[in-house]
Structure formats: structure tokens, C-alpha cells
Amino acid sequence: ARHSGTEYGSADFLVVSNRLPVDRIPTATDDGGWRRSPGGLVTALAPVMAVRDGAWVGWHGAPDETLDPFHHENMDLIPVPLSHDEVELYYEGFSNSTLWPLYHDVIAPPEFHRTWWDAYQRVNRRFAAAAAGAAAKNATVWVQDYQLQLVPRYLRQLRPDLRIGFFNHIPFPPPEIFAQLPWRQAIINGLLGADLIGFQRPNDTANFLRSARRFLGASVKAQQVHVKENDGSVSHIARAEPFPISIDVRQIQELAERPDIIARARQIRADLGNPKTILLGVDRLDYTKGITHRLKAYGELLTDGVITVQDAALIQVASPSRERVETYRLLREEVEGMVGRINGQFDTISNTAIRYLHHNYPVEEMVALYLAADVMLVTALRDGMNLVAKEYVAARSNNTGALVLSEFTGAADQLKQALLVNPHDIDGLKAIITRAIELSPAESSRRMRSMRRQILTHDVERWSQDFLTALQNEAVRDDR
Ligand code: G6P
DSSP states (O other), rough: OTTOOOOOOEEEEEEEEEEEEEOOOOTOOOTTTEEEOOOHHHHHHHHHHHHHHHEEEESSSSSSSOOOOOOOOTTEEEEOOHHHHHHOOOIIIIIIIIIHHHTTTSSSOOOOHHHHHHHEEEEEEEHHEEEHHHHHEEEEEEEEEEGTHHHHHHHHHOOHHHHHHHHSSOOEEEEEEEETTTTHHHHHHHHHTTTEEESSSHHHHHHHHHHHHHHOOEEEEEEEEEEEEETTEEEEEEEEEOOOOOOOOOHHHHTOOOOHHHHHHHEEEEEEEEOSSEEEEEEEOOGGGGGHHHHHHHHHHHHHHHTTTTTEEEEEEEEEEOTTTTTHHHHHHHHHHHHHHHHHHHHSOOSEEEEOOOOOOOOOHHHHHHHHEEEEEOSSSSSSSOOOHHHHHHHTTTTTEEEEEEEBTTTHHHTTTSEETTTEEEEEEEHHHHHHEEEEEEEHHHHHHHHHHHHHOOOHHHHHHHHHHHHHHHOOOOOO
């Protein structure tokens, strides 16, 4: 009766994320041309949606375009429009030039602009309003990632009946770095609108709770924050907890066993001249991924004569990302300059040092690459999780192959038998790459078996179930 003025929607389960889980098919001429985006999140959540009368709220990826809600593969999709300016200020600006570098150890300097912050608040309000309009009474809403940290609070203000979860896919920085953000209190308050706040690592969880204590004076006990109303009374309890995300293991395994994909892997090796060792890097072209560190180490190994282009080839897939943001443009120039110099120096007519590919590939081709690669290089300087490392492990069903993995990824918490490395240490990186190339079959098999045990029992479906179960048990629901 308290909220008798509220209009309820019909969705019992809502996911809210910056991007909708569909992409326009480039060749489609009419507007029916959508296909499901690649990635584990939608795979894990689509079945939950189907069972629970769910809907997904998000931006469809084009500026200055308002679309009606539509249906795709049993999912109700509710597009949120962004103007051209909002893409610039909220998405490229505050999300990807303020929060992204700030949350990734200030690898690039974050920029703080009040106009970006204004747009971030405005757009977060719009997402919250869209979710409030779509959610049924007492529904569960799961908000995703750093672009939408104010949504939990706005949404609770609009709809106190809802059960609200939030998951941060990227790292949460230590308070000493978070302190730089002029709007640090508002961000913490925004997140505290949720009943359950999930992070990738225990460390991210601890960082968030320390910031809540330091910047809000919140009382934190056993990962719980008693969130106060303005009058000082407790409005609800917000709990913070780690839930390391994973991948759709079954999909990768099935693809890794398909004869045509196994044949494609063989073809890739042959096309590169069947070198003894193929090394592989797969990343969004992002400065957090440590691509230049990897290339530097690889170039020096060639210079040192430890490897030759006859014996080894590095395939570097760098998928295009955030191409209108200046730091990303500069990174692309730098990476392509390095690749050009290394290849110019070491390539022969028939052999290449680095096969550099600035493309997106379908998952089938990715799995063929995983099968073709003896050594996988994941050298991120900071990464919330890194799903590529997990996909490589899932694809290696015959327990061969070596994974070089940065200590600064969330995945390193789970893949303890990887060859762990500090990518800032170029000599250390060279040593571990050399070790990976020379790893004995017995040792690589022992390591891969152990990593596979971890991945096979922790897929993305389990991740989403763990989160949603915890959210269900969390919300202490009074007076309804
Ligand atoms: C990271 C973020 C996601 C984001 C993705 C691609 O994984 O955690 O929220 O969607 O990068 O970036 P983009 O800016 O293209 O959405």
C-alpha cells in the first residue's frame, strides 16, 4: 500500500547493461537483422530469462536512434537511446576515459570533466527509469558493470519493492586511487542502492568496502554495509561479495571437438609453415592488456636468437575497440608500429614473426586458433577476469599447451597452475615465454589437467546461479 502510485511492469527478472546482448547484422537491410552477441553473459542469462519472464534493458549501439522494445530469441529487449553527445560524454568520456583507466590502476591517466559526470548521471537515470517501468512488483533486477554504477540507487528510489543486484565486471581500485575521483561518494552511494554487490576478486570486494568506510564513514561488518536514510535510520543492508565470472565451457568444448574446427586448426598451422611452436595472443586492442609489453619481450627473444621465425610464430588477434577514444588510437599506432618494425626486421619471404590481425572473429575461428596454439600469452597489466585464458584452457581437451598468465588478472586467482608472470618485468616475461615453449609434455599436461578441473566445474551458468541465489537469500524484505 505504501507505493500505491507505482505503475508495475511485467518482467519478473530484469538485466540492465550498457549494451543489449544483440548486434545488428551488418548486411541486413531491414530492422529484423539482429543476432545474439558473442559472450558468456547472455548465454548464462538467456535461459533464466525464458523461465522467469525476463527482459533486458540496454543500449543497442547506435547514437541518435530510438527503438521500440522488441523480441529476439525468447528475450524481451528494451532499448535505451543515447544521443550522439551522450555517446561522447557518458560512454567514451566518463565510462571509458574516467572510470576505465581509474579502475585499471591508472595505467592511462583518467580525465575528470564535470560535463562527463553530468551526462553519466543523466544516462544512469534513464536506464533506471527504463528498468523501473519494465519490472513487475517485487521483481529481481541485475545491473551490470561500471557504466551503470548509479542505477542501483536511482532504481531503489523509484521502486523500493525491487530486489537489486549489481555485478562489477572490471576491477575495483584501492581507496588510495579511487580517492582521485571527485564524485567518489556518489559512486559508492549509487552502488549501495543494491542488496548484493558482486565483484570478480576478494581484493576488489575489500577495496570497495574500504572505500565505503573511508569516504562515507559507513559501518562495515562481515562484508555488510548498513545503508542509512537521510534521517539516519537503516534503509537496507547491502552485501559485497566476490563471484568470479567464467565462460560457457560446454560451447567451447563442443566446438573444440568438431572435426571441421580441428581441421581448420591444422590448416592454420600449415598456412604459417608448420613451425614447431605457435604462440597466440587474443585481446581487445586495449592498453590494459599489456600487448606492447608482450611484443617487446617477443622482439627481444628474436633479437637474442632464442627463437627464430622458422621455429616459432606469434599470432596476435587485436579486436577493434573504442576506436574514437584518443588513448585507444594512440595504442593502435604504437602496437602497429612495433609489429611493423619487428616483422620488417625478422620476416623472410616465407616466414613471419608476428601475424597481426585487427579483426573480430566468430567463436568457431577463435577455437580453431586456441587449438592451433602451443602457447597462449595473456599479459594484461590489469584485468577484471580475462575470459580468453579460460577459453584456451576449456579448448585444450587433450591436456596439451601452455598458458602464460599475468598475475594482474582475476583469472590468476583460479588458474594457479598457469605460468604466472609480472608483465612489467620484461626479462621475467622473456624467461617465462621461453619456458612455455620448452615445457615438457609431462609438465604441461599436469598443469593443464589441474586448470581444466577448475574451469570444467566453474562455468558461467554456475556463476549466475551463485549470484542470483545469494541475491535471493540476501534481501531482508520487510513491510511488503
Ligand atoms: C569490458 C567491459 C564490458 C564491455 C566490454 C566491451 O569487458 O567490462 O562492460 O562491454 O569490455 O567494451 P565496449 O566499450 O565495446 O562495450
